[in-house]
Structure formats: C-alpha cells, structure tokens
Amino acid sequence: MLRLAIQKSGRLSEDSLALIRECGISFVSSSYKLKTEATNFPLEILFLRDDDIPGYVQDGVADLGIVGQNVLVEAGFPGLEVEALGFSKCRLSLAVPRADAYASVEALQGKNIATSYPNILGRYLAEQGVRANLHTISGSVEIAPSIGLAEAICDIVSSGSTLLGNGLREVETVFRSEAVLIAQPHLTPGQTDLLEQLRFRMQAVRRARR
Ligand code: ATP
Ligand code: ZN
Secondary structure, X not given: OXXXXXXXXXXXXXXXXXXXXXXXXXXXXXXXXXEEEOOOOOEEEEEEOHHHHHHHHHOOOOOEEEEEHHXXXXXXXXXXXXXXXXXXXXEXXXXXXXXXXXXXXXXXXXXXEEEOOHHHHHHHHHXXXXXXXXXXXXXXXXXXXXXXXXXXXXXXXXXXXXXXXXXXXXXXXXXXXXXXXXXXXXXXXXXXHHHHHHHHHHHHHHHHHO
C-alpha cells in the first residue's frame, strides 16, 4: 500500500487528480473527505495543504506526494523528487515598483524585500553577492511596496498581471518550478515496486499528451 498526498484545493489539485485518473487509477473523491482509497490500485490519497506535503513525505507520514518544486526546495527537501510532472509551471521572480530605477540585482543591496520564499531567495542573493533584508510574509506579498514594508518583492509569477495590477515590474527570475512527484526515503521493496509502476504510467500519460 502507498499513501499519496496531494493538494486539497488550489492550483495543483485538478491536474494532480487528472494525472492519477489518467494513470488508470479509480477512486471516489468528495470535497469534504480528507482521504480516499483507490479501488483498483493499492493507493490511498490524502488531501492536504501543499505546504505540509514535503514534511509529511520526509517523515514518512505519506509515502508519496505531488507538490511544486518551489514549495519542495523552500522546505529544504529537494532530494525527495523522483519525477517531474510537467504541469503547474511557474517562476519565482523579483519585482520592483514600476517607476523605480533598476539596472541590475546590485540595486537591491541593503534593501528590504518581502517574500514567502526566504530560503530560495536568500540563496539566490548570496550567489549574486547581494545582501538584503528579507521580510517573510505568507500572502499578499505584492502589496508590500505600496504599504512601505519593502522596496522589492519576490513571489510566484505566471502571467504577470498581478504584478502589473500592483504597479510592479518583474526584474529577475529567481527560480523556475513545475509540479513533481516526491517519495519518502525509506520505502519498502514492495512499495518501491509500486512506485515504479506508478512512474511508468505517469511517463506514458505525459508521452500520450504530447
Ligand atoms: P494551500 O492552501 O494548499 O497552501 P496555496 O495558496 O499555497 O495553497 P496555490 O496558489 O494553490 O497554493 O499554488 C499551489 C502551487 O501551484 C504553487 O506552489 C506553485 O507551485 C503552483 N502555482 C502557483 N501559481 C501558479 C500559477 N499562476 N500558474 C501555475 N502554477 C502556479
Ligand atoms: Zn500553500
């Protein structure tokens, strides 16, 4: 038996469920149940907040998970990744107020930057030799400059319309992300075998979609 954790409701949910179904796995899901069991594969599906998924898989509470690389790397467990899934593609970018001068990342030296990704951003800035003050906030990062909390932000971007709507412009790509399958480090041989069957089916689904 394998326990797979997926996002309960959000941008990963629909594509995660669709992928499992396209792998030929049948299950009943309802919006208020927190777990369900597949009827034709030894799989239990847990519905969680995406932020909790890397930790649960690292601890073996769940055997597998589907999560964005942004959340996985920020949580500090990049080694759990076993398969890139090709959906929920997005990027983590730095943005500054549209009117502000910005020549290069050095412009952020000594500045205040609001983000929900202090680990990924901190590593990026260190590589660029830039020292800045990071302010970790968990949501609505885009409003930080307009309320005087920060001179720049680092957040998830897909179309850029949220940035535009808040008078910001994207200046650097910090990290590129997509959804990935992750697995706990201590699967039994039987579970490893099931994981390989799942990965084989997932790869076939991706090939068929192209
Ligand atoms: P939860 O309530 O589970 O914590 P959340 O609000 O943190 O959800 P979502 O906004 O649903 O998260 O995003 C989940 C993941 O989807 C992100 O971590 C990222 O990997 C990806 N993602 C975020 N925004 C986009 C986007 N605009 N386009 C594609 N993928 C995205
Ligand atoms: Zn989340």
